[in-house]
Amino acid sequence: MDENKKISSAVIRRLPRYYRYLGELLENNVTRISSKELSERMKVTASQIRQDLNNFGGFGQQGYGYNVESLYNEIAKILGIDKQHRMVIVGAGNFGSAVAKYDDFAKRGFVITSMFDKDPEKIGKTISGVKIRPMEELKDYIKMNDIDIAALMIPTEYAIDTAQILVDAGIKGIWNFAHTDLSVPEDVIVENVHLSESLMRLSYNLKNYGN
């Protein structure tokens, strides 16, 4: 494909879902699939699938369908998950520990190399083989260990100051679970996971479209 071709953000939002379905097909040793079959599985129209996947050209062929593995690998490349990301978890609380213990992230190339906490009781312990270091070491650790992503999993009141430490250390991306907006330079990417907001959307939809 043309590397410089601009892909719409709506397509990008749908890519991880294609990636998941293609991964499941691969696991079941399916080597090719038509847009019609894929559309039935994914419950989107075949024309939507054709339009979306045409952005990555060359994988769909009339009468053949898609080569599952090629398309899977191509989407991985576009998502930037064909290479490893090195990630630290800031905050070894309940959610931080749950993320450390969840091995699916490593399978997708997000390797957790260390955790950080300010609680002396936790420092030095390991969770699923990941060592908890003191917050004072966070900045140098990021600089010296080629870390590109920090998962920010600390209470809201500390999140903004800690994000500043991450930025000063040269972090590239922040996976923000703190329930606040972070103010960072434009080239530092923030992906928010606001669980409370997710519950509020569920509540809204229950009220308006529920049974």
Added chain:
Amino acid sequence: MDENKKISSAVIRRLPRYYRYLGELLENNVTRISSKELSERMKVTASQIRQDLNNFGGFGQQGYGYNVESLYNEIAKILGIDKQHRMVIVGAGNFGSAVAKYDDFAKRGFVITSMFDKDPEKIGKTISGVKIRPMEELKDYIKMNDIDIAALMIPTEYAIDTAQILVDAGIKGIWNFAHTDLSVPEDVIVENVHLSESLMRLSYNLKNYGN
């Protein structure tokens, strides 16, 4: 406001963020705010704010601004969080336990009444005062305890069968953390939290817009 007025889904997506900012203002005893001040805090244009909030009429007045408390309460009503939701957590693993321990959800009216697990070691124990019951009791518990939301926090391979149990029990909403699409009747609302997909979006943005 006109109860039947249709509010666009883009506005709805932004509502929890307005709600959060208004809540912070209330905590700081701010009783009114202009769209200009609010826009500076939220880093969106004042005109966007006026347009969005005009959907809920009557709260913005020329030369006065918004009455923070009225607007906060009105948004809560629209989101359906002015009333309590009764929620169970299905799966007392790492993420399920983290959600049970996180008290912010209860503050917003999402009351966790019970957890369910199939592990005999966990059954009977409590996490943050919430009792873990056997999966066999899930269906009857939901029916008899006026539960409207189930947080589905079990491995993907069990998620689809368990969702069916929830549907049979008459659940209204599923907060789905399992990395799979659930097939449920149209009037059962599913809100997905796909953490892996969130990381993939972060990866994509790092690759394309990062430093």
